[in-house]
Amino acid sequence: MASINPISRSGWSERRAPGLKDFEAMASEILAGLPDDLLLRCGHLQISLADYAPDDVLDELGIEDPHDLLGLFEGQGLAQGGDAVGTGQMPNRIWLFRRPILDYWAAMDETLGDVVAHVLIHEIGHHFGLSDQDMERIEAATER
Secondary structure, three states, X not given: OOOXXXXXXXXXXXXXXXXXXXXXXXXHHHHHOOOXXXXXXXXXXXXXXXXXXXXXXXXXXXXXXXXXXXXXXXXXXXXXXXXXXXXXXXXXXXXXXXXXXXXXXXXXXXXHHHHHHHHHHHHHHHHOOOOHHHHHHHHHHHHO
């Protein structure tokens, strides 16, 4: 009698890395789960996805390895008077970079949904004008 491969019973042998559409669905679910007051204050914020940040963005930020940038806030934060979209002005945008997020997830003991949520919420913090240090303090306080 042939033995059954335990990996195929778990379903992992048939799975593939989630694509951009899967990431878009995860980001949408995470956004929908945010408190309404926070979501309303996000205004015209757009969420975009790509496999990696463009080379010019990495160069501007001084990042050599494209896997080092999981997400990016692009625009003018609310604290700097952003969010009102005028003629010729691009709306504030959050970028999620799929391949770096997948690499980070593979190296950590977290669910993929938790990693995507962390990156998305971190970048939303930039939209509100919070510094990385401010967000680290908030995250540390909520983990207790």
